[in-house]
Amino acid sequence: MASPASQGGRPRQPSLAQLRAFAAVAEHLHFREAAAEIGMSQPALSGAVSALEETLGVQLLERTTRKVLLSPAGERVAARARTVLEAVGDLLEEAEAARAPFTGVLRLGVIPTVAPYLLPAVLRLVHDTYPALDLQVHEEQTASLLEGLAQGRLDLLLLAVPLGVPQVAELPLFDEDFVLVAPKEHWLGGRGDIPRQALKELDLLLLDEGHCLRDQALDICREAGRDENTPVTTSAAGLSTLVQLVAGGLGVTLLPRTALRVETGRNDQLTTGYFADPAPSRTIALAMRTGAARQEEFEEFARALRDALRGLPVRIATD
16 A cells, blocks of 8 residues: 655644544444444445545555455554544543533642641532532642642642742632640640740650641741750651650640641540740641643632631631
């Protein structure tokens, strides 16, 4: 068979109609059945397959009066054609999702010190308000989330800010205070006016390296005048473990207000204390790539999420 025809020195490209026609014939090995499946007449189907053979410069089918067979080249091209048609279908689905906000996949990254306490509200919001949205949640530490956002693996992040990262836009949701959690008989338990300076000499328990909450707690301690050389002898991988260590009398820790009820509500060996104003706090926000194609959708999602979080002990941000 002749080599593919060209225009202006460039090989002609097969059309999607030709690929669909050939893929249908390759599946059914029968022109009439293939034509019925894709809604073409038999002459049109046969013409499309012949045009594809001419374009590619290879014989794809062996035609006899009784049956149709794939040539060796046809078998290889059929597999490629199916891959191309599936990719085109995915592309059309993505375009449809872009035309219809809050449909398709939303890959949300969440830090571990937020996920257990805010996800119930996030999931209710999506279920009740955006039922066509396919929410996929990824719990990771901040550095991993930012890497995933930059690489396109994640679409939106729920984490503590400020991040100070170029090309990342932040949509603040709320501010929340930190609370001191201590063993049951601790002298600061039950107080509502703890000065930050009290952190200077306490046995402080922190999360492991890599958690932003650890860095925030250390910043608070430095602001309170705590010597940077004062050792932190024990650390934990998660807040639940940290609270258990406190209950065991190993020291005190700082918890964000949203985590307090979940982590301390069932343990009678703990006491809490609140700091004098202005209490140390953190800001929780959604983060997205600057200029993201779904920016308007994410901004609307942030507004809806703020409303959904109003029952929490936090200070909701304004637009």
